[in-house]
Amino acid sequence: MWLTDMEGNPRWAQHLLLFKLAVVFLTRIPVQIKQTVDDEMMNRITGYFALVGALIASLMALVLWGFSFVLPLELSVLLTMAFSLMLTGAFHEDGLADTADGFGGGWLQQQKLSIMKDSRVGTYGATALVISLLIRFQALLLIAQQSMQLVVFSLVVAHMLSRILAVSLIPSMPYVQSEGETKTKPVAKSLEDDSVVLLFLSAGVSFLFITLGLSLSLFDAVLIFLVLALVRFAFIRFTKQQIQGYTGDVLGAAQQVFEIVCYLLVIGLLGGLT
DSSP states (O other): OTTBOTTSOBHHHHHHHHHHHHHHHHOOOOOOOOSOOOHHHHHHGGGGHHHHHHHHHHHHHHHHHHHTTTSOHHHHHHHHHHHHHHHHTTHHHHHHHHHHHHHHHOSSHHHHHHHHHOSSOOHHHHHHHHHHHHHHHHHHHHHHHHOHHHHHHHHHHHHHHHHHHHHTTGGGSOBOOOTTOOOOOOOOOSOOHHHHHHHHHHHHHHHHIIIIISOOOHHHHHHHHHHHHHHHHHHHHHHHHHHSSBOHHHHHHHHHHHHHHHHHHHHHHTGGGO
């Protein structure tokens, strides 16, 4: 029975379908989905977000490695970042910009949510994007200058953990939307038990990458998780003060924040890579 579900379908086929759907949701990779997608499936695919993050990071590492043979490292990192934006369709960056505009430009909850729904990018959003991209560029460049192996593992850890932590916000805050809003971007509104299990397993894999791939001590690995937990607590508290809950844009902004924190922690724990 453990090989099949109650309807007799093989479980590996379900996992593959959900993973493919997660790839379609988070990237522009052409994957064909023949089944109709419903809200239940949207809630279940969140458990695979960390795996998609690992896929994105692996492709970025491959592109960086290839460019590094023919171009200066600075250009290689910049082109790799451009590749990642095309790969994901700037999915999380869009969430960061909308969240920054809403939180910075509105006074009341509904004002903030209305601004976040606007497709135009304002001053707060543009500033947040520029700062985010500059920090990630400089951080990845510093890590890549140390060794290619280090930047590969840093990318995988950051992209996995940032998505795990972003998804972990879902059960911690209520989902909110603008008054009278009937059509929204697809977003998970709950975490299924199997998604939680997959996220914990992904976190365990990230832990191994930190201790083995990044050659950090057990203490350093625990310290990374503690700092990320504190950032998560601060992010939740700040978001609740702003709009009393989360939206899809907020989850995208969270991924960007946690990814940056991961890079900064790697640099800090390795002595600034000097």
